[in-house]
Amino acid sequence: MDTDMERKVAPEEEMREWCVALPKVELHAHLNGSVRNSTLLELAKQLGDKGVIVFEDVKDVIMKDGRSLPECFKLFDLFHILTTDHDTVTRIAKEVVEDFAAENVVYLEIRTTPKNNEAKGMTKRSYMNAVIEGLKAVDAVDVVLFDSKSRTNDTLTCVPTIELDGDTKKKRIYVRLLLSIDRRETTSAALDTVNLALEMKDQGVIGIDLSGNPVVGEWETYLPALQHAKELGIPITIHCGEVANRKEIQAMLDFCPQRLGHVCCLNDVEWKKLKSLMIPVEICLTSNVMTGGAPSLELHHFADLYNAKHPLSLCTDDCGLFSTSLSNEYYLVAATFGLSKPELFHLAQEAVQFVFADENVKKSLKEVFKHAEKRLMMLSEIGMPN
Numbered sequence: 001m002d003t004d005m006e007r008k009v010a011p012e013e014e015m016r017e018w019c020v021a022l023p024k025v026e027l028h029a030h031l032n033g034s035v036r037n038s039t040l041l042e043l044a045k046q047l048g049d050k051g052v053i054v055f056e057d058v059k060d061v062i063m064k065d066g067r068s069l070p071e072c073f074k075l076f077d078l079f080h081i082l083t084t085d086h087d088t089v090t091r092i093a094k095e096v097v098e099d100f101a102a103e104n105v106v107y108l109e110i111r112t113t114p115k116n117n118e119a120k121g122m123t124k125r126s127y128m129n130a131v132i133e134g135l136k137a138v139d140a141v142d143v144v145l146f147d148s149k150s151r152t153n154d155t156l157t158c159v160p161t162i163e164l165d166g167d168t169k170k171k172r173i174y175v176r177l178l179l180s181i182d183r184r185e186t187t188s189a190a191l192d193t194v195n196l197a198l199e200m201k202d203q204g205v206i207g208i209d210l211s212g213n214p215v216v217g218e219w220e221t222y223l224p225a226l227q228h229a230k231e232l233g234i235p236i237t238i239h240c241g242e243v244a245n246r247k248e249i250q251a252m253l254d255f256c257p258q259r260l261g262h263v264c265c266l267n268d269v270e271w272k273k274l275k276s277l278m279i280p281v282e283i284c285l286t287s288n289v290m291t292g293g294a295p296s297l298e299l300h301h302f303a304d305l306y307n308a309k310h311p312l313s314l315c316t317d318d319c320g321l322f323s324t325s326l327s328n329e330y331y332l333v334a335a336t337f338g339l340s341k342p343e344l345f346h347l348a349q350e351a352v353q354f355v356f357a358d359e360n361v362k363k364s365l366k367e368v369f370k371h372a373e374k375r376l377m378m379l380s381e382i383g384m385p386n
């Protein structure tokens with residue numbers, strides 16, 4: 001029988017563990033799509049007991065495997081019923097950060113749609129305050145939420161604290177917020193969100209996202225708000241090409257945001273244009289395969305972009321909804337496309353370049369990776385690519 005010292009680990013299992021140990025940067029994660037199933041079930045049970053929903057129906061929906069794109073958006077409406085009060089928003093924000101930190105995400109941009117809900121006395125501002133309260137309530141890890149220019153002592157003296165071999169130091173995770181404009185919103189509501197992002201830039205809000213059901217709404221509706229954000233110097237990321245809307249994909253590429261999410265349904269001309277513009281892409285493998293944006297993992301456009309050395313970063317999109325994790329997304333890349341550990345490390349490290357946070361944070365993150373590289377090399381005697 002194996003002793004602990006001689007523990008034999010299957011290569012697949014060893015690779016999974018290595019992907020967890022790898023420090024990672026998450027740039028595309030929706031708050032309400034990243035909620036733990038156990039929390040959703042608990043919230044559903046409470047609302048079921050109050051007679052607001054039928055628990056058994058909701059339970060089946062939450063636990064179902066595989067979701068089409070239209071089903072996802074039905075589910076989000078349900079999630080929003082479950083999570084829409086200030087205390088619950090605070091709770092899920094706290095848990096989501098804890099979960100990402102637990103798998104060695106060292107920098108997290110979490111995006112969420114600020115919500116008005118008169119019945120709950122909620123404004124977009126109070127919703128965001130509840131999110132921030134959740135981030136501050138995290139105790140298990142050290143959350144760094146502000147830019148060094150707006151607060152002192154937060155980022156300049158970062159000591160990397162990736163724990164791979166039983167150190168007892170607290171882990172550190174940088175967290176920044178992106179405010180999402182939902183495609184159902186009006187121009188004026190979208191402008192409110194951009195103005196809120198400006199107002200909250202000293203509180204960890206560093207960017208704008210355009211998301212929501214891709215078959216709903218018109219590009220022209222959000223353009224004034226996105227233009228406004230651009231003029232204010234607020235970085236922007238856009239969900240692009242989840243469906244084949246030629247006119248919109250063209251307009252999004254012409255707008256040239258700092259980053260794009262998904263880029264699934266681009267035709268040859270659009271694909272060439274994306275590559276020539278070198279806009280960094282947030283790649284969401286599991287999400288795209290589950291919602292039909294990519295035919296399979298093997299045929300996912302990751303391979304084309306990766307081989308072309310296009311700037312990209314692996315992301316989860318909605319780790320709760322799609323039952324994945326960022327470590328799993330790295331594992332899938334290794335298992336599907338045959339990337340080696342040094343290549344995976346390089347991929348994770350490169351994502352630092354595309355974060356919306358300031359240069360001090362980037363510098364600290366580079367240190368984190370430098371430090372981790374030595375440890376990961378010790379862990380599996382790997383060499384890094386030149």
Ligand SMILES: CNc1ncnc2c1ncn2[C@@H]1O[C@H](COP(=O)(O)O)[C@@H](O)[C@H]1O
Binds near residue numbers: 113291
């Ligand atoms: C699957 N692909 C996707 N495509 C487009 N938008 C998505 C999305 N996944 C999530 N969202 C957007 O994020 C919201 C949930 O988080 P928040 O309430 O903002 O925290 C959804 O309502 C949708 O607008």
Ligand SMILES: [Zn+2]
Binds near residue numbers: 030
């Ligand atoms: Zn998304």
